Amino acid sequence: MSHTTTPDATDNHNGHKDHEDHDSHHGPHVVPFSMLFTIFAILIVLTFATVGATYVQLGDFNLALALAIAVVKAALVCLYFMHLRWDSPFNGLVLVASFAFVALFIGFALMDSKAYTPEVDAAAVEMIQSDAEAAGQ
Amino acid sequence: MTQVTDSHTDDHTGHAGHDDHEHHGPPHLAHHFETPEQQLSSAKLGMWVFLATEILMFGGLFCAYSVWRGNHPEVFAYAHTALNKDFGFINTIFLITSSFTMAWAVRTAQLGRTKATFILMGLTLLGGCGFLVVKTFEYKAKWDHHLFVGDLNEHHPDYVAPAEAAHGEADGDHGAVDEHATIEQTAADHGAADHGTSDASVEVAGETTGETAGEIVGGAERTSIALAPDGPAGVVADWMVAPVIAGETADAGHADDHAADGTDEHGAHGEAAADAGHADAHGGGHGDGHSVSKEIVPLKDRQKIHQFFQIYFLMTGLHTFHVLVGMGVIAWLMFCKVPKGIFGPGYYTPIDLVGLYWHLVDLIWIFLFPLLYLIH
Structure with missing residues (x-):
């Protein structure tokens, strides 16, 4: 890393002047306490909401609602507690990409997961019968 | 910001003798970084990539969960009643609160308020302890009720x-x-x-x-x-x-x-x-x-009931292991690094990174809680 051979070092140097001015106003980004506490309060309220939602009969929508609340909570944790709102967007991209790949993984697995149900069920019934015979002897 | 300017000046003068790493800037600035900001953003990116691999690892377990629940919804609806919803709820509160105190600790570290950082990390640690205590009661109850893994589960065909x-x-x-x-x-x-x-x-x-x-x-x-x-x-x-x-x-x-x-x-x-x-x-x-x-x-499907508990123990067990690791790192920073007063506006990377890790542990629990304890 020599300043004489790398032109970007010069850029860096020039850029640094601006950056310095910028930084002198802000320093590291510190999340205000009031904001942290507000997010904390919202997370607690949503936790009560997710428990309360189980007492309401919504059929399949119960799962969707529970997951929706979880996603909102996760987003709040990521954006504020984990600072992503003010971070380099690339960090957020890494996170979103990992979730996207998990979704792909689960999605494709679910598409195929019922394919072997008849065989599995047949094996289970066979097992029950042979065990019952063994117990009956 | 004077620190940065200094480092840059040092950078220039030190470059004649490149071997001399000591004159490169603040003590925490590694020689291959230009500025502390660059070092922090690199460290953060590295941490985020690590967290992404963590999410992918848990993704495998969530996939197993989804396939099993999709194929045997009744098994899950029945077996999850053995889990104590109150315990799960209390643990959620513990983790969210400790996440909050951790985010607050990062804030105080950035402001150089060493004592507050120490106390807040201690509170975070206490939250982790509370989580582990509740988890111990939960696992103990499962053990006592013969609802453990494998053939230690009464629903297992080979259970004796x-x-x-x-x-x-x-x-x-x-x-x-x-x-x-x-x-x-x-x-x-x-x-x-x-x-x-x-x-x-x-x-x-x-x-x-x-x-x-x-x-x-x-x-x-x-x-x-x-x-x-x-x-x-x-x-x-x-x-x-x-x-x-x-x-x-x-x-x-x-x-x-x-x-x-x-x-x-x-x-x-x-x-x-x-x-x-x-x-x-x-x-x-x-x-x-x-x-x-x-x-x-x-x-x-009744013999498959025990498989809910396999998934339960694997998911919560791996998560609890992460809680333990996070508590270890927090304790180490809190007792060995924070008291030295080395953290401030110019350098708070380790606190920030362990905070990210702790929040991820919270994040995973936010999904585990409704999926395991609140099945409808």
Whole structure:
């Protein structure tokens, strides 16, 4: 890393002047306490909401609602507690990409997961019968 | 910001003698970084990539969960009633609160308020401890109720009732066992489980309140199995005993097989279980809205109930391991680094990074809680 051979070092140097001015106003980004506490309060309220939602009969929508609340909570944790709102967007991209790949993984697995149900069920019934015979002897 | 300017000046002068790394800037600035900002953003990116791999690792378990739940929704609906919702809720509060104190600790580290950072990290650590204590109670209850992994789970086809352990229990704790038997009898006689009494008996057995009727029925069944004579009759697993359901011919056949065992206790037990199941199905109104009898699980799937507990223990176990690791790193930073007063506006990277890790642990629990404890 020599300043004489790398032109970007010069850029860096020039850029640094601006950056310095910028930084002198802000320093590291510190999340205000009031904001942290507000997010904390919202997370607690949503936790009560997710428990309360189980007492309401919504059929399949119960799962969707529970997951929706979880996603909102996760987003709040990521954006504020984990600072992503003010971070380099690339960090957020890494996170979103990992979730996207998990979704792909689960999605494709679910598409195929019922394919072997008849065989599995047949094996289970066979097992029950042979065990019952063994117990009956 | 003077620090940065200094570092840059040093950078220039030091470059004539490149070998001299010592004159490169603040002590925490590694020689391959231009500025502390660059170093921090690189460290953060590295941490985020690590967190992404963590998410992918848990993704495998969430995938197993999704496939199993998709194929056997009744198994999950029934088996999850063995989990204590209150414990899960308390643990969620513990983790969210400790996440909040951790985010606050990062803030104080950025402001150079060393003492506040120390205290807040201590509170975070306490939150982790609270989580672990509750988790210990939960795992202990599963162990006591024979709902552990593999063939240590009473729903496993190869489950063997621990005969000598049961004897010990019966000797040492006669009252509790008798009470269980009484509950079962009551359920059989009156066709309705008395929730209040059941709770009391469960407490005697070392559990806290808030258990659901499903588990109490299970507990009563277990007791009668444990009281059965040793030998093959004692090996009869739950899923084979229970199938006395009106309208299922295959089940009736099994009940006959079972009665042919010769043990009256078992015959009576099968009926009791069926009656209790009916009471649950028709009585309803247990207050918590989660009373689920085993009869909702098709006979062919009853031996799969134990697999819910495999998934439960794997997911929560791996998560708990992460809590332990996070607590270790927090304790190390808190006791070995923070008191030195090295953290401030110019350098707070380690606090920031362990914070990210701790928040991820919270994040995963935010999904685990509704998916495992709040199945509808």
